[in-house]
Amino acid sequence: MYVHIAIRTAIIIALTVIVSLLLHVLKNILFIPVNEFLMIFILIMTQGLNIIVSTIGLVSDLYHSKDNQILFSLAAKNDEIFFSKIMVTYVNEFVRNLFILIPIFVGFGVISNLGILYYISLIFLIFLLPIISVGISSFISMPFASFLNYIKRHNLLSAILSLIVILGLFYLTTLLVQQIPTPIRIVQLYNRFVVSITIAIQRIAQYGSIYTVIGKMLFNYHYLRNLLILVGTVLGLIAINYLVSKPVYFRLMSTSQENTVRKKDKKYKPVEATSLFITFLKKEFTIARRSLNELLSNYALLLTLPFFMFVLNYIYMGMNRSSFGNQVVLIMNVIITLLIATGSNTASATAITTEGYEFVLLKTAPYNTSRMAWAKITFNFVFTTLMIALSFFLFSKALPVFPKQDIWLLFLFVIFVNSGHILWSFQIDLLTPKLSDYASTGSIANNHNVSRSLSTGLFLAFFFGAMAIIAFIFIKEFGWTLMLLLSAVFLAYRFHTFNSYLNAYFDDIEY
Template sequence: MFNRMKTLVLLQLDNRYRYKSKRALIAKLAVKTGVFVICTLVMFGVLYLLKYVVNLPVTKDFLLFVLALSQYVGIAVTTIGLKRALYDSNDNAILFAFPAKHSEVFYSKLAVFYIGEFSKSLFFLLPLFLAFGFLTPVSAWFFVNSALMIFVLPTLTVLIAALLCIPLMYLSKFFRRFPAVYSVLLVAVAVLLFAGLTSLLVKVPKPLRIVAIYNTIINGIVKVIVNSNRFALFYSFAADILFLKNVGLNWLFLLALSAALLVCNYFLARPLFFRMVASSSENAVEKKHRTDYKTKGEFGAFLFKELTLAKRNIGRVLNNYLLLFVMPFLMYSVNHIFGSIELSSRGNALVFGVNMLIGLAFVTASNSHTATALSEEGGEFVLLKTAPGRTYKIAFAKIVSNLVVSSAIIVVTSALMFAFGSLAAADAVFLVLCYLFVNVGHILWSLELDIKNPQLREFASTGHFQNNKNVSASIVFGLVTALLFGALSAVLYLFMGVWSQMITLALALIFVAVRFYLFNLNMKCLFERIEF
């Protein structure tokens, strides 16, 4: 059984944990060790600033709050990923063809996600615990329990996520069948959020004197942390273990909870997984062609294909632009708060840079799905490659919808900022142009990453991506671009006044021109060489 499970796990992990030689393994371990040390130092620096500069109490309540929050986020992310891996993955048919039991296939998928969660705990939770222990006087048992905790907490995360996958799977099926309901719910949530946000911002005093009410703000944050810890549930037992309170009893509770979740998964999630995989729905769809097929132009045919695929999965399209939908709320809040503060010339420069930074960070982060646009062809890439069409038309058909949607949201966001008096007309126009130019450049950059390193086989075998390097690179490059433009725009605004906007706009134009040139060059050189 162990050998079969090991084989199934390695098949799903693919080449991520395989190394050609011992030297490569040692080099990888050295890099990981360096990353761990850096994470610990960064975490120590953050906690030090919070404790001695911000004057925020770094206590057990603070640690419990961060621990519970990180685990709830981990459960949400793992639930979405597990739902795809268990019920929507293309590799289920392949794995079930192996000489292994159905339960072994199920638990192998959980093991793959456990490895991912353990890796996250190793580079976030353990540095957090170590930094907290170095900064706060604790006993040696704190570090021992911290090391043990990073093995237990991922187990709870994965087992809880496996159970939550069940209602999520049925809910996603409902929304897939009735996409209009999903769209209406999103709009309703957006309206409620905007109304609630506006009611809160109205209460912000004008002028807002942060120094005068600083202690009140810190006390308010502490109250929020303490009140939030009421919903920490069993993670409060984990915090008690770290601080040597009823250690044996709390460890027994966590282990018993893990065992209970394992039993629930065995009797609930495991049979459902087998039933869903065994029941094929390929003949359940009856396509009704209500109109005759009409001949389209070369670019129109490729664009029609992309729009048809998007129409079939409206929920996924909306999720791709979720950050852009959040962007207007955040920009409105930030500018409303800044508008309540009496700012100096340096303050105005800071506001200018923050607007640039936040806007570009959200705009570029929403382009991460473009970094998998080509890889999502999977096994059908052969048909796309041999299609009688020009390469640049195939490529631009994949990004035109992203360009249109993201550009529209950018314009609407800046218009709202101007309408509510958060930005002057000239500043709003300038931000729109900068956002648009950098957005186009980053979209081209993201697709270029996919052309350089396509993941066709992974998508063809599983139907989804997990920890895709192109997506990570797209987000990192976008964040770096946002930081550079934010810092440059603030510095230029402070020292060059009116000319700063023209210079920043010129830099944005240069950025998009360079990205277009490099994208075109890589597309001509590499597209024809891509093999499945």
């Protein structure tokens, strides 16, 4: 135990030294003011992130945890169970904050030459700040859990909200990036950046609520008044959580469990006979519709594609470029889009694995169940193609100065290569499925097929990047012709190889 404490203490000391050096660089080299506004800004960012993490964790622990069925059968009150879980979260938050707050606070104290009262205040803040973040998180978790329960019962609403959030974030990204003046000159851009970031920090610090109070208190502005506000806020959060949780917690928890019974009046339609492939394909779309969160997490990287494309190309197009520079822009786009697109195909690399024990039952059916593989691949083709098409459409609208011909030729090229990589990733799982591991754990963490899929995607990105150098620099007139031809050959080869392995090995897959 003492060794463990000594190691953690050494880590905190090392982090404190690093933060102090970073603050010194900000103040004396980058000329960004290290004052109460920066302190408040850092508190808002770090504690805001803690609140988000704690809220997600509390929703899981308070309302969806399987141990609730046991705990509520014991002779314990609802609020006792509620606050016992809150205390566990507080302890975890306290330990995590030790590695964040101590280095930041001590670093500010050293750089700003703050007095003894500052360090005395830190002792109280180390204990009070986790109460604030956990108190806010526990209160937010109640309406958030209720909202999650609602959208889980309305999958279409969940999909619409996800699309609105993505489009909204992309719109905000375009607004922010377009504030960068063109043509881009690095020195002038840096000077403007320093001024803008300083003004932004000061503006954000004004709306930090309790964290503005804490920052002002630490820098000895109206110390006693701000201290009383801090203590009152902590007590108020505890009281609000207690009063609200008593009537709400049990009812919300009981409606959040997976086995909650909800009566529905359904009109069942007679089942129409369809081909086996269509049956499996409908199953894939049904699973996707019922588990949208899992679907979005599988393709989360692909959702970032329009953001990366727009930001990087806005910077590229904002610089004064030669004809060689234009060719470099195309080459970088080939590499970056392939890295993101192929990195999103990990679901294909676990397509058979995630069937688990049910795959054994499936193979006992007197049908050609290998159609299941083509159904899964078709679903991945359709979904990734739609997402990539949306990304390129948003990119073309947000950055009209980028040549339209290059945009859509790049789109076609990425579709070919990505489709080939989907087949390759599925083939990896076809040859080495981890059915028993998934059936026993229900997790794909540390799955070697995922890492192999990512490795092949990385290889493809740099291989076709090297081909792009040859195509766009040495044979400019036929550059896109060569790239599209190579990608089409790659797709045809992967299709033939996958089909051969599927026919040869699918029936031999064992649990």
